[in-house]
Amino acid sequence: MANETPLWEVFIRPRNGLSHKHVGSLHAADEVLALQAARDVYTRRGEGNSIWVVRSVDIVASDPDQSAENFDPTAEKIYRHPTFYEIPEDVGHM
Amino acid sequence: MAPDLELFDAVLELADDHLVLGHRLSEWCGHAPMLEEDLALPNMALDLIGTARTLYDHAGRLEGQGRDEDTLAYLRGDRAYRNLLLVERENGDFAHTMLRQLYFSAFMHPYWEAALGSSDAVISGVAGKAVKEMAYHIRHAAEWVIRLGDGTEESARRMGAAVDALHLYTPELFEEGAAAGCDALPARAAMRGAFDSTIAQVFAEAGLCVPEVAYPPSGGRRGLHGEELGPMLAEMQSLHRAHPGALW
Numbered sequence: 588m589a590n591e592t593p594l595w596e597v598f599i600r601p602r603n604g605l606s607h608k609h610v611g612s613l614h615a616a617d618e619v620l621a622l623q624a625a626r627d628v629y630t631r632r633g634e635g636n637s638i639w640v641v642r643s644v645d646i647v648a649s650d651p652d653q654s655a656e657n658f659d660p661t662a663e664k665i666y667r668h669p670t671f672y673e674i675p676e677d678v679g680h681m
Numbered sequence: 682m683a684p685d686l687e688l689f690d691a692v693l694e695l696a697d698d699h700l701v702l703g704h705r706l707s708e709w710c711g712h713a714p715m716l717e718e719d720l721a722l723p724n725m726a727l728d729l730i731g732t733a734r735t736l737y738d739h740a741g742r743l744e745g746q747g748r749d750e751d752t753l754a755y756l757r758g759d760r761a762y763r764n765l766l767l768v769e770r771e772n773g774d775f776a777h778t779m780l781r782q783l784y785f786s787a788f789m790h791p792y793w794e795a796a797l798g799s800s801d802a803v804i805s806g807v808a809g810k811a812v813k814e815m816a817y818h819i820r821h822a823a824e825w826v827i828r829l830g831d832g833t834e835e836s837a838r839r840m841g842a843a844v845d846a847l848h849l850y851t852p853e854l855f856e857e858g859a860a861a862g863c864d865a866l867p868a869r870a871a872m873r874g875a876f877d878s879t880i881a882q883v884f885a886e887a888g889l890c891v892p893e894v895a896y897p898p899s900g901g902r903r904g905l906h907g908e909e910l911g912p913m914l915a916e917m918q919s920l921h922r923a924h925p926g927a928l929w
Contacts, residue, residue, distance in 0.1 A: 592715065613717050616828065623821055627721035 684745035690859035696736035703729030786818035791875035795867035830887025
C-alpha cells in the first residue's frame with residue numbers, strides 16, 4: 588500500500604496575501620488524488636483558499652546532527668533583533 | 682404559504698434521493714479503504730444530507746400539514762419513500778460506490794444548474810449551493826472511476842462489474858415523476874445530453890464501455906423499492922423511533 592500511495596506534504600494558504608503553511612501529510616497515488624485528498628482532509632472547516640501538495644521524498648531537510656552548528660551561533664547575536672530602537676508613540680502598533 | 686401538493690411530491694422525491702444516497706455514503710464512515718477516503722466519503726454524505734434537510738423542510742411547508750424534516754425523514758416506511766432505485770443500491774465495493782456517485786452527480790450537476798433560475802426561492806437557493814458540491818462529487822468520483830477502470834487487472838474487473846450492476850438504473854434518473862407538472866423544477870429529460878457527455882468522457886478515459894440497457898428497472902418514484910432499502914431505513918430511523926424527538 589505504501590509503495591502504491593506515497594506520502595505527500597500538504598500546505599494551505601489561509602487567505603490571499605498570506606503564505607502557504609504546512610498543515611500535515613497524507614497518502615495518495617498521484618498528484619491529482621493528493622490534491623483531492625488534501626481538500627477532503629484539511630479544508631473541512633474553511634481553512635483556506637489554496638492548496639499545495641509536495642511529495643515528501645522531494646523535501647530536502649536539514650540534518651538534526653548539524654543542529655548545533657546550524658542554529659546555535661545565532662543565539663548570542665541579539666543585536667539582530669530589532670529591539671534596540673525607540674519607537675515614537677505616534678507610530679502606534681507595528 | 683398556500684399548500685402546493687404537486688410541488689410537495691416533487692420536492693419530496695428530490696429530498697429522498699439526497700437522504701438515501703447520503704446515508705449510503707455515511708455507511709462507509711470508519712470502513713473506507715484509506716483514511717483519506719474515510720473523510721472524503723462522509724464529506725460528500727454531509728453535502729447530500731444538508732441538501733435533503735433543506736428540501737424536507739421546504740416540502741413540509743408546501744404540504745402544510747405540520748410535518749417537519751424529522752417527521753418526513755424518520756417516520757415514513759420504504760413504500761412511502763420516493764427515491765430512485767440507483768441511490769438505494771448497496772455500497773458494494775469501492776468501485777460500486779464511486780460509480781453510483783458519478784452517475785448521480787453527473788445528473789444532478791446540470792439539474793441544479795438549470796434550477797438556479799427556478800421561480801421557487803428555496804429551490805434556486807439550494808441549487809446555488811448544490812451546483813458547487815456536485816461539481817466536486819463528479820471530479821472526485823470520476824478520478825477514481827478512471828484510475829480503477831484503467832488500473833490493475835483486478836481493479837478493472839471490479840469497475841466493469843460495477844458498470845454491469847449499476848448502469849441499468851440510470852434511465853430512471855430521467856423520469857419526470859411527480860415533477861412532470863411543476864414549472865418550479867427543471868425537466869429531468871433535458872439533462873440527457875450533459876449526463877451522457879460526462880459519462881462518455883469518463884468512461885473513455887477509464888477504458889469502460891457504456892452498456893445498452895434493454896429493460897431498465899423503475900418504480901422508485903412509486904415507492905416500489907428493492908429489498909435493500911427497508912433494512913437501511915430501519916437502521917437510519919431506529920434512534921428516532923425509539924426516542925421520538927430526541928435531541929443531542
